[in-house]
Amino acid sequence: MHIYRTHTCNELRPAHSGETARLSGWVFRKRDHGGILFIDLRDHYGITQIVVNPGRLFFETLSRLHLESVITVTGKVTLRDPDTVNPAMETGEVELVAETCELESVADPLPLYLAGEEEAGEEPRLKYRYLDLRRERVHRNILLRSQVISHLRRQMEALGFNEFQTPILTASSPEGARDYLVPSRVHPGKFYALPQAPQMFKQLLMVAGFDRYFQIAPCFRDEDARADRSPGEFYQLDLEMSFVTQDEIFAVVEQVLHSTFMRFSDKASDAPPWRRIPYREAMLKYGSDKPDLRIPLEMIDVTGIFRSSGFKAFAGPIASGGAVVRALPVPGIKGQPRSFFDKLVEYAKSLGAKGLAYLVWDGETVKGPIQKFLTPEEIAALAGAGGMKDGDVMFFFCDEASAAARVGGDIRCKLGRDLGLIEKDTFRFCWIVDFPMYERDSETGAIAFSHNPFSMPQGGLEALDNADPLDILAYQYDVVCNGVELSSGAIRNHSPEIMYKAFALAGYSREDVESRFGCLLNAFRYGAPPHGGIAPGVDRMVMLLAGEENIREVIAFPMNQKAQDLMMQAPAEVSEKQLRELHIKLRGEPRQSGTPPAGGAPQSTTAS
RNA sequence: GGGGGAGUGGCGCAAUUGGUUAGCGCUCCGGACUGUCGAUCCGGUGGUUGCGGGUUCGAGCCCCGUCUCUCCCGCCA
Numbered sequence: 001m002h003i004y005r006t007h008t009c010n011e012l013r014p015a016h017s018g019e020t021a022r023l024s025g026w027v028f029r030k031r032d033h034g035g036i037l038f039i040d041l042r043d044h045y046g047i048t049q050i051v052v053n054p055g056r057l058f059f060e061t062l063s064r065l066h067l068e069s070v071i072t073v074t075g076k077v078t079l080r081d082p083d084t085v086n087p088a089m090e091t092g093e094v095e096l097v098a099e100t101c102e103l104e105s106v107a108d109p110l111p112l113y114l115a116g117e118e119e120a121g122e123e124p125r126l127k128y129r130y131l132d133l134r135r136e137r138v139h140r141n142i143l144l145r146s147q148v149i150s151h152l153r154r155q156m157e158a159l160g161f162n163e164f165q166t167p168i169l170t171a172s173s174p175e176g177a178r179d180y181l182v183p184s185r186v187h188p189g190k191f192y193a194l195p196q197a198p199q200m201f202k203q204l205l206m207v208a209g210f211d212r213y214f215q216i217a218p219c220f221r222d223e224d225a226r227a228d229r230s231p232g233e234f235y236q237l238d239l240e241m242s243f244v245t246q247d248e249i250f251a252v253v254e255q256v257l258h259s260t261f262m263r264f265s266d267k268a269s270d271a272p273p274w275r276r277i278p279y280r281e282a283m284l285k286y287g288s289d290k291p292d293l294r295i296p297l298e299m300i301d302v303t304g305i306f307r308s309s310g311f312k313a314f315a316g317p318i319a320s321g322g323a324v325v326r327a328l329p330v331p332g333i334k335g336q337p338r339s340f341f342d343k344l345v346e347y348a349k350s351l352g353a354k355g356l357a358y359l360v361w362d363g364e365t366v367k368g369p370i371q372k373f374l375t376p377e378e379i380a381a382l383a384g385a386g387g388m389k390d391g392d393v394m395f396f397f398c399d400e401a402s403a404a405a406r407v408g409g410d411i412r413c414k415l416g417r418d419l420g421l422i423e424k425d426t427f428r429f430c431w432i433v434d435f436p437m438y439e440r441d442s443e444t445g446a447i448a449f450s451h452n453p454f455s456m457p458q459g460g461l462e463a464l465d466n467a468d469p470l471d472i473l474a475y476q477y478d479v480v481c482n483g484v485e486l487s488s489g490a491i492r493n494h495s496p497e498i499m500y501k502a503f504a505l506a507g508y509s510r511e512d513v514e515s516r517f518g519c520l521l522n523a524f525r526y527g528a529p530p531h532g533g534i535a536p537g538v539d540r541m542v543m544l545l546a547g548e549e550n551i552r553e554v555i556a557f558p559m560n561q562k563a564q565d566l567m568m569q570a571p572a573e574v575s576e577k578q579l580r581e582l583h584i585k586l587r588g589e590p591r592q593s594g595t596p597p598a599g600g601a602p603q604s605t606t607a608s
Numbered sequence: 609g610g611g612g613g614a615g616u617g618g619c620g621c622a623a624u625u626g627g628u629u630a631g632c633g634c635u636c637c638g639g640a641c642u643g644u645c646g647a648u649c650c651g652g653u654g655g656u657u658g659c660g661g662g663u664u665c666g667a668g669c670c671c672c673g674u675c676u677c678u679c680c681c682g683c684c685a
Contacts, residue, residue: 035641036642115634197685452685
C-alpha cells in the first residue's frame with residue numbers, strides 16, 4: 001500500500017465500501033462527541049469524513065490536534081446509514097473508519113480560520129497567502145487560471161502560432177509607464193529594465209520571419225494599483241502576426257477569447273463577430289473607451305439645442321469655451337424620491353461637475369430645476385432627441401468634451417448599478433476601433449501620441465503630411481468586456497519613413513527617433529513585413545471568468561496596493577555588500593515607519 | 609501626489625447624542641457528551657480601541673498630527 005494514500009479525498013464512493021483505503025490531507029473540521037470523533041479530511045480534490053471510534057490509541061491525539069494539521073489515515077470504507085448521508089458532500093455516502101493514523105505535520109493554532117464563511121481582511125490574507133490559498137474559492141480561482149492559460153496555449157498552437165520567450169532583463173523604454181530598473185554589476189551606473197511588454201521583441205520576431213508569435217508574457221510596469229490592475233507585474237496573451245489586416249487579428253482574438261469564455265463560464269457570451277465601436281462614438285454614447293454594454297443607457301449630444309437657449313449656465317460655456325452638452329435619458333424613474341436626485345447631484349459634484357441638471361417628463365408636463373430656462377420648442381427638441389416618454393428623466397452634462405464624457409460616463413455606470421439595470425450573467429464584448437493617433441497634452445498644449453507610437457496611422461504618410469494631426473486615426477484597437485479593458489493592439493508602423501514623420505508631429509527629431517528606437521528602425525531597413533498584434537490581459541480575463549471584482553483574487557501571490565509582498569516582505573533592504581557590488585549609494589536615510597504591520601514588515605528605504 | 613472609506617483580543621464584527629467594569633460570534637485553553645457534518649452544552653484565557661498629542665468632569669466616539677489597509681483620481685506608450 002502506498003505510504004500516503006490509495007485515493008484522494010474526493011474519490012471514495014459506495015462502490016468502494018468494504019475496501020481498506022488510505023487517505024492523506026488536512027484536518028479541515030472536527031466534530032468531537034467525546035465518544036466518537038468526526039474529522040473532515042481535505043486535500044486538493046475534496047473532502048472525506050473520517051470516523052474515529054473510541055478505544056483507538058490515537059483518539060485522544062486526534063481530538064486535541066489543531067485544525068489544518070496534516071495526517072494520513074488508513075481504515076475501512078464504510079457506507080453511511082441512510083439518515084447520516086450528507087448529500088452536500090461528493091463523498092457524503094461513505095466514510096473512512098480509522099484503524100491507523102500517522103501525524104505528518106502538526107499545525108500551530110492558525111492566524112486565519114479557514115472553515116468558516118467569513119473571509120479575513122486583505123492584510124492577513126496576503127501575509128498568510130499559503131493558508132488563504134487553501135480556501136475553496138481562491139483555490140478554485142488559481143486552478144481556473146491554470147486551466148485558462150493551458151487552453152489559451154492550445155488554441156494559439158492550433159491556429160499556427162508559435163510560443164517564444166523574450167528577455168526579462170532588457171532596456172528601458174523611453175515611452176510609456178515607469179520602468180522597473182535592475183542595476184548592472186558589470187557596467188557601473190547602467191541599468192537593465194524589466195519589459196513593460198515584449199513589444200519590440202515580438203515585432204523583431206516578425207522581422208525575423210517567424211510569422212505568428214505568441215507568449216503568455218510577464219509584463220512589468222511601475223504604476224499604481226487599481227482593483228483590476230495589479231501593481232508591478234501582470235500577464236498578457238501577447239500575439240503578433242505578419243501580413244495581416246486588422247480584421248484577421250480580430251478574427252483570431254474573437255475565436256480564442258470566445259472559446260475560452262464559453263468553456264470556462266456558464267454565463268452568456270457575445271458570439272463573434274463582436275460589435276465595433278469607433279472611439280469617438282464610444283466617448284459620446286458611453287463617455288468611456290471601455291463601455292459596459294450590459295447597461296442599456298446611451299448618451300446623446302444636445303449641444304445644438306442649448307447653444308442659443310436661455311439657460312446661460314450652458315449657453316455661455318458653449319459660446320465662449322467650446323463646451324458641449326451631453327444628455328443621458330433614463331426611462332421610468334420619475335417616481336424616485338427627491339433624495340435620489342439630490343444624492344446624484346452631490347455625486348456629480350464629487351466627480352468635478354459644477355452641478356447636475358435634469359428634466360423629468362411627468363404626464364403632459366416637463367419639470368425640473370432647469371425647465372424654467374427652456375422654451376417649449378427646446379424641450380420638445382430634447383424630447384425628440386432622447387425619445388422621451390412619460391416617466392423618463394434626462395440628465396445633462398455640460399463641460400469641455402472630455403470632462404462631459406467622463407462625468408456622464410461615470411453617472412451612466414452608477415445609475416446602471418443603483419437602478420439594477422446591469423444585464424445579469426452575460427459577457428458583452430466589443431471592439432473599440434479608430435483611436436486617434438494624437439491628442440493635445442492638457443498641460444503643455446503640445447501634440448502627443450495618444451496611445452502606441454508604433455501604430456500605423458490610417459491614411460499613412462499622406463495623412464501625416466496633410467491632415468490635422470488631431471484628426472488622424474490609428475489602426476489601434478481595444479477589446480472591452482463588461483466595462484473592463486481586456487486588450488489593446490494595433491497594426492504596426494513598419495515603415496521608417498512614416499515613423500520619422502509620425503514622431504516628428506509629436507515633436508521628436510530624426511535624431512531623437514534614431515537614438516531611442518534605433519534598433520527597431522534599423523531592423524525595418526532590412527525588409528520588414530507588414531504586421532500587427534494585440535495582447536489580451538490574462539489576469540483580467542480570469543477575473544471576469546471567476547466573477548471576481550478584484551484581480552488579486554486570481555493571482556496566487558499578489559502584492560498589495562503599495563506594491564509590497566506582505567508574505568515575502570518585498571521590497572526589502574539589501575546588504576551594504578550587495579549595494580557596493582552594484583555601485584549604488586543610497587541617497588536618503590531609511591525612512592522609519594510609524595507602525596510596522598503585524599509581524600514586522602520591512603522598513604522601506606527611500607532612495608530618492 | 610490628491611480625494612473617499614476603514615483601523616476595537618488570533619480572525620470577523622458591535623458599542624444611542626461624548627457617560628458604568630469596551631460587548632458578541634469564531635479560533636484558542638479546560639470540562640461534558642457514541643452519529644455529527646459550521647456538532648452541541650458548560651467554563652475560561654485573551655484588549656494601552658493603530659500610534660502621538662489635544663478638548664472635556666469624562667473620549668472607542670470630537671479635534672490635530674502620523675502610520676497602515678482599501679477604493680478612486682492622477683498615472684497605466
